[in-house]
Amino acid sequence: MQTSLENKKQLFDRNSLVNQVRKWGDVNTEGILSSTCQFFSDPRIEGFIGYRIESGNAVVFGDPVCAAEDKQALAKTFQQYCRSQKIGVVYIIVSEEFANWAAQNLGSVLIEFGEKFVLNPLSNPIDHKGSTAGFVRNRVKRARLEGALVQEYCGDNPDIEKALQEVAITWQKERQGPQVFLADFTLFKDRVGKRWFYAKQEEKIVGIIILSELQAYNGWLLNSVLITKNAPHGISELLVISVLQTLAQENCQYISMGPVPGNQLGKIIGLSGFSKTVARWVYQLAKKVFHLGGREAFWKKFEPTIYPSYLLFPEKNLSYSSIKSLLKALNAHV
Template sequence: MAVTSTETGAEKRILEAIRTHTASENPSSFLALNSGNSMFTVPGADGVVVYRRTGRWAVQFGGPFAAEDDYDTLLDAFRSHVRDEGLGLVGVQLQRGDAEHYARRGFTVNQIGASWAVSLAEFTLRGTRFMQLRNKISRAHRNGLTIQEVDAGDVRDAVATIDKAWLGAKGGAHELEFLVGQIGGAAQAHRRLFVGAIDGAPVAYISYSPVHGSRAGWMHDLSRRIPEGSPGLMEAINAHAIEVFRAEGVAWLHFGFTPFTGLDSGYELDGHSSAFQWLTRALWAEGAALYPAQTQLSYKQKWAPDVVIPEYVAFDGPAASLPGFAHVFRACNAF
């Protein structure tokens, strides 16, 4: 058994696993390549487990990215390893297939939110339902917005300036990690970055990450703007990117995972925690201080998603663990 964090070739092995083993259909799988993640492998098993250790917890990202015949081998070995280390185990952003594997092994599994996707084949912004969206986009362009796809290395300082202003407007909020994308690092060559500028000064950007599987395409990932900038900046950049993707024949644009959204009792598995189910609904209604789920969902719904994909959290044990749940947010640097 091998456990590695930043060994030479780790990124290459993770990238190969998420490209090859798409059975779980995790649209956020590219986040496995974020810097700061650790990788767990088993000799002879085809696949990887990606996680972060926070305090006395291992927070696993998604299920094992593994060949079907090796999926349970990796899951069981990782679970044993975590227990041998005296840690608790919580897995987040599990897809439905992952959730069923975990539930069969005695994990307590609950829906924690959803991700959203738009089919691009017939996508158009025409029609009355997109009128407000078109108006915001037009306003940004009237205010002088120009948009380009750029190399991240060429706009490093501009991105840093936007990030600083964006975080400053949030009262010095922490830079989120783990379940959100990043710019830079070994994986940057696989991402795409679109930047909007007014009068030559960059004012907003959206980074897109590749998505593999039956709904292959791109995921609208990290996005930030100058707080005092023109209305419609993000909408205009995303609309521009959509036209680029459509011209390339890209089939799907994903909008990523948002906790506490898309909750539906019909998505829950047998053995789920009723108390945790209540908590997620309470956090949707009143939990903006923890995560702005309603604001995030409002932006995604502007694009009329075609697919809602439920995502799950799994706790190793017969009950949902509040400390385990808290450590998911700690792994994200939310507090």
């Protein structure tokens, strides 16, 4: 059953890969669809595990991409395979259910580091009571008063597509400071299961939101919010609220965002008291260096349901090399 990594990569043509990600993927979608990702599969199981080899470790993006009842078997087979290849394993952005199972069955160090935010479009935060909802309403109102409006791009207009590409390129160039991200940004690659919404002001495109289908949840992953430097105040909120209103008309009840680094590390299993203290201190330092708090503050304005996200180090594979591999997989640079 075991074959070389190169042979395993050839098991997937791009279309079948994208279709399986749309079928079972979650917040790991972008990392798995990155050109740097490799794939492990078991012929007895429909699905795969997506990962990158960094510093002698296989860094896995999220839960195994397969039916829920097959995750454990696929993870065990992958662990055996990596052991035979003498490489360690690190999981990032995994669900609480999979993390708890791995802690008990793979001898894993478990660290709660992030959050997945989920919104129900049928309960639009702009209709809620309270100061937070009022703040979002005011931001949306301000953007509309400045002449902004939101439309969906249906993939059939080369002129609009060119303008969207120009916004994306400008947005990437304007990003400054230390960066952490799962994958290089792509706007129109892997179009199946994608949607694009854009904000205009006086015929000029000033913001974009990209959605990726999550069939397992009958919903969507909100991948990216791209805003131009001189966009009207409140354009980000207007884009999000407009997308929620569109999805509500389709009776969609699920849209997720993430992973978003948490304010601090949560549950930690498998480390000594001293190591836990060091881990929490290092995390707070990383938050400051990479400015990781901005996304959390932005999404909490929409009053989401919050689910924890975890790092896993199976077989106690927590070392200098595994941390180094994790940082490389997150494209962390200053």
